[in-house]
Amino acid sequence: MKAPPNGPGFDPRQLSIEDLRDPGKAEEALAHWDELAPALLTAIETHPQHGPRLAKLRRADRWLATRAQTLRPAGPCPSPEELYDYGRGPGYGPLSSVRKSEIERHLARCGECEGIVETLATPPPVPLEAPSREEVLTAGGERPRSGDRNAADGSEFGKRPARRRLRSLPRLVPLLVAASLILALGVWIALIPSGSETLIFPQAPLLRGSSGGPLFFPRDRVLHATAEAKAAFPALAGGLMFEIEPQANATMYRVDVARHGDDAFAAVEQSIVKLESALPFVKATEELAPGHYTWVLRVVVRGLLQEPGARDFEVVEDAELCKQLAELVSRPEPGRSLTAVRMLHEQGYLSDARAIARTMPPSRELDTYLGQVPGR
């Protein structure tokens, strides 16, 4: 039986590249990114959809790590007297600014000392018979030590003062920010309620089965975008992303793109684009001119070259659609991108719709959309 994600038997190392197509498993992989097999991690890094998400997680992690470095052991504690003076306890003495800064840095890392200082932040309750400052000084012959004060004041001085949170803020800020970032990521990934109007992506029809692979995208039509459309949606500029159904044990995916004539029996011409990738997706570096194309997929499996198939697509100039896309430029996100995705998808420009979708913030709906496998 399969172990549930994060359950006792769940092993993120068992996740495979194929699992990235499943939004749920992809999330699991991202959540456990630092435990994944190197190949899968590489696959996520270069994945058009999950790559940016991983980068974000890594940035958050780096930020945390950087801050954590500041939480390293605080070094030798200042003397109680210095802490007393720093906390401005009754009768405190002056501290040099340098020493004050040193103690400040130490307190940010040392909870114990901070606790001591915090006890000084709140004035002690007035004792029924409070000795005068002078009496104290006279009786002791010297400034009382903090411990002495605690002993003298009984339990009252040992209680956590109300201002503690304010005083501990410098140390907790990084943790709080990190926590909120993680929370926000979690919300992005999992908690944004579905059905939100702005996140209704086009849906695939319910088919009795699926056989759209192994050459997923591009297919059918690809938009040859105008400069205005590209300006509105930079994702439409640049080379095509070739998306392939992962093949078992494949170590290399090769894509050859060639033009062909406008005829059912037209032979393909010499390859004009040759791409290779260890992962089941690869982005071309240059745009293709309008025309009919065939892309042939070759896969290296255990060293053996195989040819799983070929697929046609047509690069189309569509001035009207480009104009409509360009007009979206003033709209706010994510509605702007979502509208473009819908327009392109509905008119059969699936590769272009996906290119724009990949630039959108992560969400479950986006994952579902990008994870859709062409069924036929």
Place this chain on the structure above:
Amino acid sequence: MARAERVGLGSLGIGLLIVLSNGLRPAGSQARGREPIASSVATQGKGPVAGPSVEADIAEFNGLLGRLRGNDESVVPAMRELAERLCNVHDRCDGKDILTFYVGMSPEDRARGLEEQARYDEIMTKRPTPWNEGQNDEDWTILRGPVVEQFRAIAERSLRQPDVFPGASALSSCAVIETDRLRSDYSLDEEGRRELLASAREDALASLSGFQKCGMLTPRLQPMWLLGYLHMVAGESVLARRAFRDCLALARRLRRPDRQEMAFQGLIDLAKEAGDYPELHLLLDQLASFRTLAESWLLVREQALLLENEDLAESSSQFLLGHRPSTPSDLGQWHVLLGGALLRQGNLNGAREQYALAQPLPLSRVVTLGMASVDLRAGNAERVLEQLSKPEFRKDIYPYEETLALQLCGDAALRLGQSGEAIRNLDRALRISGQMQARLAIQRDSIGAATSVLGGPVGLNTLALLAEARGRIGDHLEAARAIESWQSWSLRKANGANVEISTENLLSWAHSMDLGLVTWVVGADSTVVAHVAPDGSSEAVPIHHGLRAIEAAVRRLNEAIRGSDGVLAERLASQIGAEILPQRIAARIASLGGSGRKRVLFLVHGPLERLPLEFLCRNERVVPLVLPGLPDGEPGAPVAPRDLANWNVLGSPVDSAGRSLLPGASEELVAIAALHKTTSVESIPSGKTVQAGDTEVPGVRLRVGSAFDRQSLAAALQSRAPMHIATHLRHGCGGAEGRLADVGLELSGDDVFCAGEILESRPQLPLAVLAACETAEGRFLDAQGLQGLARAFLESGTRNLLVTLWPVEDQAARRFAEEFHRALIAGERPSEAATSARAALRSAGLPAADWAAFRLIGRD
């Protein structure tokens, strides 16, 4: 012995040369072949084991065994300890058996055994070089006899003594020499070959028995492999496969990748000989799991050949250029393969150059054939006929090579306008491949493996050329008969009938349709379409597109329809229609039309089996029926309304938790059941919530939800009643091996009824509706067609099938099913009902992806 017995030499006739020159060589070190326990060449499968390695332990054991055989019994305790460790730690328990064998022997018997061993070793040490090189020069021809006699003398003495090991080794070596001669001595006559084969087999068996007696495992590998090869040469493919499988299993157990590779070579040759490319893919994948391309030329060669045979010449040349071998013999083959790939890509100069580099012997005949192919392409047809007609070329030619030569001669004659000569050559080539096919198919069928000799090693181009030649001399009907006779054999052979179609049967099929029948053969470079009208008149017309072009065209049309690009689909359909149904054929069909609906039978072969003819034939007055080949006998009477009176309606599976896997299916099934109701419609569960039902009313037996189980489907398959199933098609049914695709119908409770099980059930139904995704699909075997669910039903004798060419939209499927059943109830034939249902969905504005997927396979 028939020439066909030499067939197992694989493509280009070089397959086993390599194995024989490597594998049958009595090992690089003379000890390897006779080590009681051979150490592993490479550790695999198991992780590192603490303590001494298995190699070290085996070497030590063998050393001590030598001393024991020399009667030093003091080593026995140490050997016992070693044998225990080998068994417990390294899973090599043969040491215990060997020890028991020698400990139980008297010192005198051991000494006698050692004497024989010394004699055997002496011969092996002085063995002549030619044997070692796998050559067949005159010296070795002279020496071979005496060497065998010496081995036999050793065997005769040794096998009468307790220590049979030297005798078993000697017989194993005899079998090697005999097999080598069988392979390379063309001067042997039929009788001589038969005797030699029997002798080699006897020696291999006796040697195997001797090694078993000694408790030895490793030495058994050689005779086991030889037995596989000898069975293959004798045409006993099932026995050969079993022997190679046994050899493979033992080699795996002993962790001997070299011997595993040899066993794979045998299995690969068997699959190649039968044209079973799906199996070849599997075998090469398995071989690649433990051998790299750098260490296995076999792997490189067979993969390149496979790509070439699948007409993927560019991939093949890419692959070859990345894996150039270093040894001269391998390099010769590499040049031949690369030459073939370049030739296919039209690079004649490059091909000629590669063939020239592949010279000289032993590849001369293969190279001659390659050069002839280049000449033919270059327009030198006369030269081809001249070269291939030379007696020295034809002498002792292998059957496979002969078919290639005959095909080239036929092609050349056709180009020279010598149609009669072309027909003679091409017909003979087909007859030889037919013999090969018949011999192999009988055996491979018993293990469910595929055979497609014509589609595989021989190639359908021969048939395409023959049909064209027949057409040229006006023998159009014979062209049509040949096209049908040589394709989709499994449809007829399965029923025990003769594979060839008689002219009478062909005419009766044409007569049963208003517009006659149309059939195609798609060759590598050309295609022929033939039409036979109901009155028996016929016409065969060549189409100047070969396999790759037609495959691409069909793929493009499918992509356009499935991608709902109506404009493109229309344009492509128009272009394809004009080519595959040329004006002469289209006009003939049109001339037969009249008022009312007219039925036409399309016999689709090769890539055309995936062509959505239903999209091309949108004229509602033309009713297409499709078959992937003619079944045996005559078409018989169409199904009568009473045959479609009692329906089994099944499907809508639920998983083990009771959840519905196909929500729309129960609605569809209930609706269909209601349509076929007689009086008791109230008793049929209705509505969207039907999760399980087992209802029987007059006219309908409904099994949905949890009631759709193995038992209910098996009963429906046996019932001879029409059946409608709405479920998922499940991939990965139970094994990638075998002729039929690894698919099945999903049942409730996570169960699946596989295509193979359907074939075993032999359903003989008047009509089966398979409302799942891609039920027309299957594993493609050239010349045999798609082997999947539909084929399992058809071969069993099911008369009509409604299937899908690609995944269908849930609600469209439901709608189509209802329209189809309504039309049936209205009295339409199955083909007409399918046409009506398609038209209804089309009229409703549904895209072609939703209606063109439905195909009626059958004869009404």
